[in-house]
Amino acid sequence: PPAATPSPTPHAQEPAQAQAYAAKLALLTEAERLASRRLAIQQERLHTMQGLREQGAATRQEVDNLRFQVLQAEADLSRARADVREQRMLMARVPAAMPAPAAPATPQPPADEAAPAQPGTALAPFAATAVQALVRPGDWVAQGTEVAVLQRRGEPLVHAYLPPDKARYAQVGRMATLHFMDGGKVRAKVVGLMMEAQSPPADRVSPLTPRTPSIVVKLQALEPLPAPYHIHQLPLDVRFDWVASRWF
The missing domain is CATH 1.20.58 (Methane Monooxygenase Hydroxylase; Chain G, domain 1)
Structure with a gap:
């Protein structure tokens, strides 16, 4: 058997x-x-x-x-x-x-070199x-x-979402005005853009409007922002200076 x-x-x-x-x-x-x-x-x-x-x-x-x-x-x-x-x-x-495997021996750095971060610690990238x-x-x-x-220490960046048909504003150096909910206005300039399209936040789009992928540009204020404007994800409006469309 x-x-x-x-x-x-x-x-x-x-x-x-x-x-x-x-x-x-x-x-x-x-x-x-x-x-x-x-x-x-x-x-x-x-x-x-x-x-x-x-x-x-x-x-x-x-x-x-x-x-x-x-x-x-x-x-x-x-x-x-x-x-x-x-x-x-x-x-x-x-x-x-x-039993847990023994940790491999780690060579000690020379005395004149900076010691690496110890296990259990994390270093900020900036x-x-x-x-x-x-x-x-x-x-x-x-x-x-x-x-x-x-x-981040220093002046914050503002992320603005542009529909694809407004791509002419997604260029470094474009000027805009930041409109805050308390009535404050600050001039800003485009200093960069994300290399991947993203959907705008749900709370900034009408429920009846589809959240289509948008171009995300980074703006830097031309003057130091007041402390209340440093709040992360603070809602505001960005109005770009008018740029004429090009027809080919």
Whole structure:
């Protein structure tokens, strides 16, 4: 008779179970990060809208709608964090299947060279100030995970969305005027553009208007902006100086 195939023992199933738990934890942690990011964005919008409300540039209904969205985002983040905690408790019940491999020896740099960043630290790609933390100490993060919102030191850039038929304005050096919701006006100049078309933000487009891919240009104010205008994702209007169309 054919030999019976032995069923896998519980000990043999532990590595696969541990890997499955780790993969699910990574997904849940990513969901928690996105929920935290969503809450931060909603809180910024609510803060901005409350300021506009005090200046008479927004209605109470608009503020109440954003406040409700903040509550929803807080509830989503609470559920995501609960899922992560539950998954970690499940992983703690699974004994280690095998010892972790020893880390390879890292050669020490010479004394006259700058030491690299230590494990667990991250360096900003430019001089900036961290204005929002997206993870907490002890959280597990995968490579490429956003951990903080950074504010560049110096004058901010304004991103404007141009429809394809207005491409003549998407040139470095074009002049425009920034119109802020409180009535402020600042002259600006195009200093660059994104090399990929993007859809404009949903809150800046009518629900009846399709969000077609647009050209994104970067504008720099010709004079230092006041501190209230440094708020990330602050809504404003950009009006370019008129440029005649060319017919070929």
